[in-house]
Amino acid sequence: MKIRRILSVALITSSLVAASIGVTHADDSPVPAATNSAAYQAALAKYQTDLLQYRITVIKNAITYRVAMDKYNADWAIVLARYDAAWKAAQDQYQVLRTAYNAKVAPLAAIRKAATDKADADFLAAIAVAGVTNAQLDLALKNHNAAMDAA
Numbered sequence: 001m002k003i004r005r006i007l008s009v010a011l012i013t014s015s016l017v018a019a020s021i022g023v024t025h026a027d028d029s030p031v032p033a034a035t036n037s038a039a040y041q042a043a044l045a046k047y048q049t050d051l052l053q054y055r056i057t058v059i060k061n062a063i064t065y066r067v068a069m070d071k072y073n074a075d076w077a078i079v080l081a082r083y084d085a086a087w088k089a090a091q092d093q094y095q096v097l098r099t100a101y102n103a104k105v106a107p108l109a110a111i112r113k114a115a116t117d118k119a120d121a122d123f124l125a126a127i128a129v130a131g132v133t134n135a136q137l138d139l140a141l142k143n144h145n146a147a148m149d150a151a
Helices: 002-026 038-128 134-150
Strands: none
Touching: 038 134
16 A cells, blocks of 8 residues: 555656656747847837837827817807807897787787686586576587687
8 A cells, every 4th residue: 555655656746747847848939038239229229219209299199189179169168159149149039029929919818818708607607507408508509619719
């Protein structure tokens, strides 16, 4: 039993060692080497210059955008103020005309209301009488309709 345990531990250990050796040999990528060649230094300098120019361009574009948006918002506020002024003037004119119209129509509306109230009262009085016949109800209905049409 002790031998089996020793053999299994030895087998597992050798498998782990073999696997780790296989993994290290499987990596074919070259080892990175620091280079200070002139071409590398020139490319790095160009990259740094281009990156700096890019950052400057981004900031300039952001500033230009903010200025343009400020101008747009100011122009839009002017347009809205003009529109609101015209709208308010149109509303005021409408209110003046509506008030004048209501003043002209008020006497006619009062006359119509009085006529419809009288027609309603006459109709209710005609049908409230006890023992009303169908002919009398029909006549009251016709009279009410005629009075409403006349009003």
